[in-house]
Amino acid sequence: MAHTANIVQLKPRTMAAFEAYIREAEAAMVPSLHGHGAFLWSDTDPKIAQQVRHGDIAAQLWSGDAAVKIPNGLIHDWIGAAFIPRATVAATLALIQDYDNHKNVYQPDVMDSKLISHHGDDFQIFLRLLKKKIITVVLDTDHDVHYSSVDPARWCCRSYTTRIAEVDDAGTEKEKVLPPDTGYGFLWRLYSYWRFQERDDGVYVECRAISLTRDIPMGLGWVIEPIIRKLPKESLIHTLKATRDALTSA
Numbered sequence: 001m002a003h004t005a006n007i008v009q010l011k012p013r014t015m016a017a018f019e020a021y022i023r024e025a026e027a028a029m030v031p032s033l034h035g036h037g038a039f040l041w042s043d044t045d046p047k048i049a050q051q052v053r054h055g056d057i058a059a060q061l062w063s064g065d066a067a068v069k070i071p072n073g074l075i076h077d078w079i080g081a082a083f084i085p086r087a088t089v090a091a092t093l094a095l096i097q098d099y100d101n102h103k104n105v106y107q108p109d110v111m112d113s114k115l116i117s118h119h120g121d122d123f124q125i126f127l128r129l130l131k132k133k134i135i136t137v138v139l140d141t142d143h144d145v146h147y148s149s150v151d152p153a154r155w156c157c158r159s160y161t162t163r164i165a166e167v168d169d170a171g172t173e174k175e176k177v178l179p180p181d182t183g184y185g186f187l188w189r190l191y192s193y194w195r196f197q198e199r200d201d202g203v204y205v206e207c208r209a210i211s212l213t214r215d216i217p218m219g220l221g222w223v224i225e226p227i228i229r230k231l232p233k234e235s236l237i238h239t240l241k242a243t244r245d246a247l248t249s250a
Contacts (some may be wrong), residue, residue, distance in 0.1 A: 008214050010181035010188050015110075017070035018212045019212050022191060025062075025210060029193065039154055040197055042081040042207055053200065057082045057240050059233055062208065067229070069215070073188070076211045076232040082240040085202040087247045089155055090189070092196055093147070095246055096157070099125045105246045109238055111138065111170075121147040128167070129187075131235075133227045137186050138170035140177055157194035164188060185214030186227050205243055209236050 007172045038044050042052045052058050059080035059193055068075040084092065095105070102113035102125075112128035123145040131137040142163040148156050166183035168176045181188060189212040197204045 006217065007183060008185045010057045010185070011072050013071045014073040014188075014212070018075060018189060019073050021068065021070070021077075022210065033150060033156065039150070040081070040195060040204055041079050042204065042209070048081070051173070052083050053205065055083065057237050057244075059237050059240075062210075067213075072215055073185075074213050074215055074228060076213065076228075077207065077208070078210075078232050078236050079208045080205065080240050081201055081206040081237040082244050083204050084244045084247050087198075087203040089153060089196050089203055091200040091247060091250070092205060092243070093155060095103075095242065095243065095250070096194075097147075098124065100126060106239060106242050108132075109235060116142070123147075128170075131186055131227060131231055133231055135227070137184060137227070138167040139187055140165045140167055141190070153198045157192075157196075159190075159192040161190045164190070176248045181218065186224075186231075188212040188214070203247075205240060207236060207240060 008060075032039055042048045042058060048058050057080060059078060062077040062079050068077065090215040098105075099113055102110045106113075108130055110127055111130050112126075114126040116124040116126055118124075123143075125143045125145060127141045127143065129139045129141055131139065140163070141161050143159050144162050145157065145159040150156065163180050164187055165180045166178045168174070168178065191210045193208040193210075195204075195206045209232060211232055216224050216228060
């Protein structure tokens, strides 16, 4: 591992650019929560709406055709949608809020999961994540999660990572958790925005995942690029599919 990618530190200007992007993205989300425009992203495009209704999991970049370049970093902004027939919003929320069980529902991406605390619609959770592509990276992550109801059939959720720390030699006696924001930089932040709508005899589940990673250094593209470019989309599709599979089998 050490021979293929250099250790990097998350720089303040990288974080500042990410926070500015998030502020703009969140401000743009507000109107659709108050009845201005479609609540679901998939409803903005008849073709995507039809694909999702017929069982496909749709996923694409929120805008443009590549990650957003910022100083010493990349922002990956993906949106995905799935339809779960015969599911209810109540059952969907119960599954997703059962954080102790995420290690079973979302494996192998989620190696371990724990509910740390829960007050009303607010949850603090721990997830140990596995990112595997050419090389394997294990991350210990803490998340601050908040749910809100628009009306009985429509719910939202936003989840912010509050700590992401890489783990060396995970699961062995030599296991060592590195300080946050240092390491290989394959995931520095992950902010997720979920929407759930019960209709058409099922539930539409959408997730917009905005993540921050290092940029791709010259000469190391072959090892780092597959992790940074492909994993955000693959992880999003896997999460939506695992959610649907768990609810369908229940």
